[in-house]
Amino acid sequence: MSEARMTLPDLTPRIVVGISGASGAAYGRRILEVLRDTPIETHLVISKAGRLTISQELEVPPAEIEELADVVHANHDVGATISSGSYRTLGMIVAPCSVKSMSEIASGVTSSLLARAADVTLKERRRLVLMVRETPLHRNHLRAMADLSELGAVIAPPVPALYAHPATIEEMVDHTVGRVLDLFDIEAGFAERWPGIRSDMRSGGER
Numbered sequence: 001m002s003e004a005r006m007t008l009p010d011l012t013p014r015i016v017v018g019i020s021g022a023s024g025a026a027y028g029r030r031i032l033e034v035l036r037d038t039p040i041e042t043h044l045v046i047s048k049a050g051r052l053t054i055s056q057e058l059e060v061p062p063a064e065i066e067e068l069a070d071v072v073h074a075n076h077d078v079g080a081t082i083s084s085g086s087y088r089t090l091g092m093i094v095a096p097c098s099v100k101s102m103s104e105i106a107s108g109v110t111s112s113l114l115a116r117a118a119d120v121t122l123k124e125r126r127r128l129v130l131m132v133r134e135t136p137l138h139r140n141h142l143r144a145m146a147d148l149s150e151l152g153a154v155i156a157p158p159v160p161a162l163y164a165h166p167a168t169i170e171e172m173v174d175h176t177v178g179r180v181l182d183l184f185d186i187e188a189g190f191a192e193r194w195p196g197i198r199s200d201m202r203s204g205g206e207r
């Protein structure tokens with residue numbers, strides 16, 4: 001009779017980062033930069049349109065963004081580790097998330113690795129954060145967001161918080177990235193915590 005073998009579970013903390021073709025590749029880049037300084041292993045998948053927006057907005061080749069990740073997957077590689085629920089991850093952030101990718105994830109029709117990995121994250125009840133970027137939004141966009149939210153995804157559009165008085169785009173991006181990483185209990189160190197409104201502002205200027 002063969003002996004039952006006990007193996008220790010693979011507890012490597014991993015986060016999947018997807019960069020799709022919405023405006024805001026800077027968010028994905030910053031998330032990878034922050035996670036590089038943590039013990040978390042990052043798995044990156046960039047869509048074809050994401051490659052375009054990286055070149056257009058960040059003015060760097062996508063390879064430069066890929067260098068920030070521990071593991072890089074091709075978007076057509078639906079056989080990659082992250083396409084299976086058996087591969088343990090803490091969850092996934094799509095930063096930014098286009099309405100096309102969001103709609104694919106909401107429908108469950110996942111023909112790319114980015115969408116498949118997000119679908120797996122949902123079905124395994126792991127944390128899925130979608131930084132959906134589009135404006136204005138029509139009914140079907142809003143319905144897809146509501147569906148995803150009901151399934152447990154966090155819809156986190158990259159909307160700047162002007163109360164933080166960002167002086168640069170980098171500060172705006174950092175604030176939003178800090179809030180997104182909060183969702184994974186990761187302290188980025190630059191999400192300024194709201195100290196409560198100053199007492200002299202409480203009246204809102206009313207006399």
Ligand SMILES: Cc1cc2nc3c(=O)[nH]c(=O)nc-3n(C[C@H](O)[C@H](O)[C@H](O)COP(=O)(O)O)c2cc1C
Pocket residue numbers: 019020021022023047048049050052053056097098099100101102133134
């Ligand atoms: C420069 C640029 C900016 C874009 N910005 C957005 C955007 O903010 N939101 C969006 O949903 N789509 C945007 N698109 C369109 C998407 O890239 C397009 O719908 C694409 O098919 C998305 O594919 P993906 O989800 O596989 O990345 C943009 C395209 C380009 C070239």
